[in-house]
Amino acid sequence: MCNTNMSVSTDGAVSTSQIPASEQETLVRPKPLLLKLLQSVGAQKDIYTMKEIIFYLGQYIMTKRLYDEKQQHIVYCLTYF
Numbered sequence: 001m002c003n004t005n006m007s008v009s010t011d012g013a014v015s016t017s018q019i020p021a022s023e024q025e026t027l028v029r030p031k032p033l034l035l036k037l038l039q040s041v042g043a044q045k046d047i048y049t050m051k052e053i054i055f056y057l058g059q060y061i062m063t064k065r066l067y068d069e070k071q072q073h074i075v076y077c078l079t080y081f
Contacts, residue, residue: 024051 027047030038034053035046041059043052061067061075068074 025049028053 027049029047030053035043037060038048038053038056041056041063043056048056066076066078068076
């Protein structure tokens with residue numbers, strides 16, 4: 001299970017403070033590509049709350065070191081077509 005108590009941090013953590021509480025608890029079924037990404041960092045379900053998705057995205061960002069080392073609030077995004 002994951003710890004979804006997230007807050008703003010300088011260590012690359014992701015915040016849910018900008019997502020309304022009602023939307024954080026809404027259940028969603030990620031599309032296959034996002035589900036594969038979530039599962040690569042430990043997610044084990046098919047349906048998640050937005051809070052859980054943000055948590056696992058944060059884990060992915062930290063694992064892949066997609067953030068700027070000096071300004072950790074900056075995240076690098078790669079797109080593949």
